[in-house]
Amino acid sequence: MRSSFWVWLLPTLLCLGIMSLVATVRARSGQRSPIPRAVAVGASAFPLRIERAHARTQTLARRPERVFLANATVVDIASELISADRVVALPEQALTWSRLVDVDDGFRAKARFRSVDSEQVLAFAPDLILCSSFNQKFAGDWVEASGIPMVSLPHPRSIDELREIIRLLGTVLDAETSAGLLDDELGRRIDAIGRAGGARRGLGVLVYSNVGAGGYTPGRGTLADDMIRTLGMRNVAADLGKRDYEECTFEDIIVGAPDFIVVPGRYGEQELSTRDLLLDEPALAEVTAVARRQIVRLHPRLFSTGSHEIVEAAEQIAAFVDARIAEEARAK
Template sequence: MQKALLVLILLFSWFVSGCSEERSNVSGEAGIYSIMDARGKIVAFHKPPQRIVCLNYSACEILTELIPLSDVIATDKWAHEEDLSNCTEVIKDIPVCEDNVESILAFKPDLVILASGRGTVLGELLDTIDVKNCILQQPENIYKIPDYIKLLGKLVDNEAAAEKMAAKVSGYLKAERDTPRISGVLLLHPNGGTGHKGSMSNSVFETCNIENLAARYENFAGNYLGKEQIVALNPERLIVLDWSFGGQHKSAATRKKEVLEDPGYQSIDAVKNGRVIILPMKYFNCNTQYVINNMEKLKKELAKTV
């Protein structure tokens, strides 16, 4: 009886020891980590990606300060648009990848980073051929930028650097500052007035203590304000957004000239006082650490119109 009991004890000890060792091997396996992307999909890694095709220009801006530049083997075309992107000089030697499966496969990536919306269908196609991809939701306003930065840090396994970057942005956004109020400003997109309440650009205006006339609207019919609405708002300052959307629209200089010469705009204060200025899109559509520098430049440019 005692012998049988001893055998049972030894078998139990062996079983527990074996299970513990197995759990230890699994939990201690080097480099395993994961994140959840904008689709709710878990993207897992055994090691940090080193061949990244980044078809998300804002993610590209953050990655240039989190990982070796050599790990980004291709970007989308928007990352090279100077009026939209803040890292054009840094990535000037990195090739452009078209947003299609054939172009992506040519680069042999171990990760493809996409933007939600336009990248969702492409991500689904990449899933069918087992190309690892991650779709990221762009921040809705500047206050969500720190979390976006930290998510990128987790994606490339450099959370420490991302935390530091995010803390710098958070500190800037929370800082008390005595910025003079600038009134009566309206953004002019090629399709009309823009910057409704709740938009990224409106959060920029709020932080810079700039009155955004478009914020009187929760949203716009067709997403843009028409000429009659712009005239009714009577902006003191008009900002013509400088970005041609890859050549789809007229240049900002041409659009400014058209506004100044348009008979329908002659009654508004911005035109009468010559306060129609051109500023790059990236000042109002930045989802990264560059938001600090862009907002400081915006305030300086608008201060010249006071």
């Protein structure tokens, strides 16, 4: 009897434990990663105390001149704030996944790396590392032990967070004027998009990607969700109860019935694109966005950006949607 009790209790507890672990991880994934704070220690701009989560602090003694940029989002913002001669290295993918696709300003000639590892970071002898929370998990402890200041930035979940990150980078890079200008321009463009958004109000948009093995969409609590609200539109994925990046089935698309779908373009010409996949799926033929071919293709770097380039994405979507609304008005 006693043995039988344990035979059932142990696996049940194990099962409950596993499910609780999954639920906890899921719940915590929705929590906001803290953005570090930069506080001047004295009257001048430097030294600067960088305050991070768990009461960890580092001091940036002087204006950084050898900055290591660890990911494409950081490259996007930093390349607007400082000149290339203050950067020691940037990631290989920045050439295809950041604004350096269109802009050079001397950044393309900088040393490049494929992945962030401690030894490689230290070999560049940087005096400041700008990275994502994800990079820090890999290389952070070793680099931090070496005494090099590291500012680790979470992926922004809203435009307000993005603006906070821009201002923070302005402070740590001693480029507050450039950061202020960038922030002001971002604010101005967002206001302009919002002001012109009356006719878009209530229209549903789904941001969707699928390279043939299942679809994904950003739901509530993502930068894309905030961008859609800025446009005056409704995020169909959020309406479906999706949070963060979640799987999106064709049934989700049918039920959500988006008026517009935003998809990533691909770099080549011949590949299977998300747009083709949607247009070729007979089951989606009656979904408004598909039936009317209201599918907005964004450059892949804009589709997944976590930087101020999101406003460029928003403007492209707004231009597409507004043109369709105008066409419909003319037709009537």
